Amino acid sequence: MSVPERNERRVTFSLEGREVEARAGETVAVALLACGERVLSRSVKYHRPRGFFCLSGHCGACLTRIDGKPNMKACRAVVRDGMAVERQNAFPSGGFDVLAAADFFFAKGMDHHTMMTSPRALNAVMQKVVRQLGGLGRMPDAPLDGTPELPRATVRHVDALVIGAGPAGLAAATTLARANKRTLVLDEQDRPGGSYLAHPAFGLPAADRAVNEARGAGVEILSSASAISWYPEDEPRPGAPPGLLAVDLGGASLLKLTADRYVYATGAYDQNALFRDNDRPGVLAARAVGRMLMRFGVLAGKRPVVLGGGPYAQALTDALAAAGAEVTRIDGVQTRVVAAKGYGWVKGIEVLDAGKKKSRTVKCDLIAVAALPAPASELPRQHGVSVELRPEAGGFACAVDQDGRSAAPNVFACGDVTGFLGPAEAEVHGARVGQAAVRSYA
Numbered sequence: 072m073s074v075p076e077r078n079e080r081r082v083t084f085s086l087e088g089r090e091v092e093a094r095a096g097e098t099v100a101v102a103l104l105a106c107g108e109r110v111l112s113r114s115v116k117y118h119r120p121r122g123f124f125c126l127s128g129h130c131g132a133c134l135t136r137i138d139g140k141p142n143m144k145a146c147r148a149v150v151r152d153g154m155a156v157e158r159q160n161a162f163p164s165g166g167f168d169v170l171a172a173a174d175f176f177f178a179k180g181m182d183h184h185t186m187m188t189s190p191r192a193l194n195a196v197m198q199k200v201v202r203q204l205g206g207l208g209r210m211p212d213a214p215l216d217g218t219p220e221l222p223r224a225t226v227r228h229v230d231a232l233v234i235g236a237g238p239a240g241l242a243a244a245t246t247l248a249r250a251n252k253r254t255l256v257l258d259e260q261d262r263p264g265g266s267y268l269a270h271p272a273f274g275l276p277a278a279d280r281a282v283n284e285a286r287g288a289g290v291e292i293l294s295s296a297s298a299i300s301w302y303p304e305d306e307p308r309p310g311a312p313p314g315l316l317a318v319d320l321g322g323a324s325l326l327k328l329t330a331d332r333y334v335y336a337t338g339a340y341d342q343n344a345l346f347r348d349n350d351r352p353g354v355l356a357a358r359a360v361g362r363m364l365m366r367f368g369v370l371a372g373k374r375p376v377v378l379g380g381g382p383y384a385q386a387l388t389d390a391l392a393a394a395g396a397e398v399t400r401i402d403g404v405q406t407r408v409v410a411a412k413g414y415g416w417v418k419g420i421e422v423l424d425a426g427k428k429k430s431r432t433v434k435c436d437l438i439a440v441a442a443l444p445a446p447a448s449e450l451p452r453q454h455g456v457s458v459e460l461r462p463e464a465g466g467f468a469c470a471v472d473q474d475g476r477s478a479a480p481n482v483f484a485c486g487d488v489t490g491f492l493g494p495a496e497a498e499v500h501g502a503r504v505g506q507a508a509v510r511s512y513a
Contacts, residue, residue: 074394075275077105077368084154087164091156097367098261099145099156100126100133105369109352109416111135111145113160115207118168120415122352125341126359128259132350134159134207141208147295149261159208222325226307229255231508232316232330234298234450237265238494239486239501240336241281241290246505247332248288252512255328256290257318259297262366265338266487266494269358270383271390273494274365281498296320301453316454332481332508335451336501339444339465339487344378344403347410349440353417357387357441370394372437376420379403379441383493387439399433411438446488455479464490475504476511483508 078094085091086108093102100111100123110120111133123133126146133145136157145156158165188194231247233240236258248254262268264278285292299317307315307329316333318326341356343349357377363369373396377388380402391398401408405425412419417438423430445466448458456477457470469484471477477484485504486497 074364074390075366075368082150082152084150084152084156086156087158093150094367095150097150097369098126099135099137099148099150099154101146101363101367101369102150103145103156104363104371105367108166110158110165111352112158113165113168114350115160118160119350120168120352121350122355122416124343124354124359125356126362127341129340136208139212141211147261222319222323224325224327226315226327226329227255228307228329229253230330231255231332231334232328233257233334233336234316235265235336235338235486235488236260236263236282236292236294237336237338237486238267238277238281238498239338239492239504240265240334241285242498242501243334243336243483243485243505243508244290244292245281245285245288246502247334247508248285248290250509252332252509254290255330256285256292257296257298257328258292258294261295263292263294266358266497268366269362270494271361271365271386277494293318293320296326298450301450303455332511333454333483334475334504334508335454335456335469335482335484335488336486336497337447337450337488339446339491342440342442342445342465344408344440344442346408349411351411351413351417352415353413353436354411354438354440357383357439358444360437360439361387361390364390364394370396371439372396372435374435375399375437375439376401376433376435377439377441378408378420381441381443384441387441391439399435401433444487444491446490448488451477451482451484451488454482456482456484461490473503474507475500476507481511 078096080095112121121132123146124130128144128147134142135145137143138155161168230252231254233244233256236256244254244256263282267273267278297319303314305315306313307327316328360371363371376399377384378401388398388400407423409421409430411417419432419434421430421432443465446468448467448469451469456479458467459470461468468490469488471484475483475485483504485501
């Protein structure tokens with residue numbers, strides 16, 4: 072295991088008018104946490120402080136206003152010189168939000184539909200105030216002159232389309248390309264590698280090795296390319312069979328993709344554990360903590376608690392300790408987590424040991440939740456792939472045979488979307504599914 076050094080090349084951006092220094096290649100979320108800014112946004116209704124949880128764009132807890140555009144994901148926006156960042160849903164600022172009083176006054180919940188219902192005039196005023204306090208950001212700064220221009224659409228066809236550039240997707244794509252199939256890989260992240268980039272046993276070297284092998288075999292990789300949906304009724308071109316995958320290339324253009332073979336390697340979502348105040352900043356997915364350390368060289372906490380069992384929890388514990396952190400491990404079996412402590416950032420975790428009647432508080436500055444990830448099976452499900460509920464595999468996993476074939480014609484699935492495997496097993500599975508896809512052309 073080797074933790075990378077932070078990039079020496081520095082860039083400067085602003086947070087609500089204040090200058091912030093970051094390292095080139097970091098995302099806004101990583102750069103802000105590295106410089107001590109722990110609150111990225113506020114919740115819509117109660118204005119509770121929010122920080123990122125998954126660091127992969129799936130939890131929606133780090134929405135910020137960037138260069139006048141609302142609801143941008145700070146975990147995916149790469150910093151650049153002159154970038155202007157603001158925290159949303161707060162007054163006067165995200166760091167100190169007087170509207171957070173709602174969280175204290177309505178600790179047991181608030182239903183604004185039943186508040187001040189009479190007289191009618193008072194209710195109208197109250198509803199207007201609620202509308203001002205709620206919502207997700209303000210409209211963009213740039214005015215819309217006339218009808219907004221729709222993104223440009225490009226139609227493409229390839230022999231094989233792989234969705235997801237993690238261990239399984241890269242292995243499947245490499246196998247297909249070596250069989251002389253024109254192979255395109257889509258990945259929603261800014262850098263391919265998937266779960267390699269979050270695991271202490273793999274990290275950047277494994278991700279770079281897999282990416283280089285894929286490109287060396289002739290694979291084309293599109294990063295920051297989000298597959299929106301499968302449209303079974305749409306015709307990509309006149310006379311062509313219906314069915315296409317729509318891909319957002321950063322908002323400026325749209326890609327309409329068709330392929331002879333489709334391989335879904337969409338991975339899995341990080342899950343939180345169930346305990347009070349688990350939405351506080353500083354409660355992070357274990358793989359997010361690992362990604363900060365193994366990709367960006369940033370230690371997220373000096374006194375972290377790693378919560379959960381399994382090999383990844385132990386690997387992360389060892390990596391954090393090797394990086395100089397004072398780590399506490401809680402397996403969640405003999406010890407039940409009651410609550411996170413702290414407000415703007417966690418300061419401890421309240422636990423109840425088996426056989427004890429009183430809880431105790433473990434001081435910490437980070438809670439890394441190593442819960443079993445859930446297969447990201449929505450997109451293949453749209454494409455006709457059946458799913459089955461398998462709690463031991465993380466949730467609704469793609470139902471495929473041993474070679475990754477699904478019930479949908481010419482559609483395969485591999486890796487964590489078929490049930491959580493981890494990087495090593497996912498790579499092996501991806502290669503096997505790639506071989507099956509190659510054989511299916513015969």
